[in-house]
Amino acid sequence: MAGMSEIAYFKTETSDRLFADRLDTTSDERLALVLSKVAEHLHAIVRETRPSLNDWRAAIEFLTEVGHLCDDRRQEWVLVSDLLGMSTLVDALNSDRPGKATPNTMRGPFYRPDVPLMRHGANISLDGAGTPVDVTLHLKDLDDRPVAGAHVETWQANAQGYYENQQPDLQPEHNLRGHFVSDDHGRVSYRSIRPSGYEVPKDGPLGDLLAKLGAPLCRPAHVYFQVIADGFETLTTQIFDGEDPNLGKDPLFSVKPGLVGCFREARPGTDAALELEIDFHLNPARQELDA
Structure with a gap:
């Protein structure tokens, strides 16, 4: 029985430490730290909530269902990350910017990198379906x-809440997508339509769970932008319709101060019904800040 006193026995109050102590931190110290923290918080949740064996089996079945919905066409784990607010949290921790800089948001699943360059004033609504909007962007440091020569990409849902690549047989190729370069005044202008909000996918296990708990699943109407300019951090963001009733309940937690826009009645001299004017303040590239 020699050495029995050296055995670290399993105890509920120290179960996470027992796991962490078995990790070899010399092979990958960062990974060992993260995994031990995951265990620490998971064990704490179990100790606090005291799930029954049936509860735990249900949790395992839920995770299994999520895994079954992951393939080349759908990634349910990304949806889990999004709807629990984790995607936005990770993005915020990695894109901390001064207060005046336009805040970053996640790019989302509907971005396409292959939209051709367009002239200023172009109409990105290729099917003309929806309320016409004149959009003007002002890019500034x-x-x-003004920030001239910046590449600006935009994409949005249509008036029914669907992106072009969700409806390849119903919408024209590259519908409601634009790619522009800002002029010497840092300006970009184009014609579009007022987008609609939409529900996030709720036909999977997470959507079903959140619906049972009454969690909001409708995204407020928004327009996506990505701005790439020499000497500045890439900005990926969204501008939300300030009149959308779901503005304060975005299930992806992307609505931030400075990202709420106003669709105003268009000024005389245009056949558009509305106009949307936006200022983007770009943050200097990190190497410039550190110099």
Whole structure:
């Protein structure tokens, strides 16, 4: 029985430490730290909530169902990350910017990198379905100087809440997508339509779970933008319709101060019904800040 006193026995109050102590931190210290923290919090949740064996089996079945919905066409784990607020949290921790800089958001699943360059004033609504909107962007640095030569990509849902690549047989190729370069005044202008909000997928295990708990699943109407300019951090963001009733309940937690836009009645001299004017303040690239 020699050495029995050296055995670290399993105890509910120290179960996470027992696991962590068995990890070899010399092979990958960062991975060992993260995994031990995951175990620490999971064990704490179990100790606090004291699930029954049936509860735990149900949790395992839920995770299994999520895995079954992951393939080349759908990634249910990404949806889990999004709807639990984790995707936005990770993005926020990795894109901390000064208060004046336009905040970043996640790019989402509907982005396409192959939209051709367009002239200023182009109409990105290729099927003309929806309320016409004249959109004007003003790209500036943190001192309000114009940023010329920036590549601006935009994409949005249609008036029924569907992106073009969700309906390849119903919408024209590249419908409601644009790619522009800002002029010498840091300006981009184009014609579009007022988008609609939409429900996130709710036909999977997470959607079913959140619906049972009354969690909101409708995204407020928004327009996506990605701005790439020399000397500045890439900005990926969204502008939300300030009149959307779901503005305060975005299931992806992307609505932030400075990202709420106003669709105003268009000024005389245009056949558009509405106009949307947006200022984007770009943050200098990190190497410039560190220099």
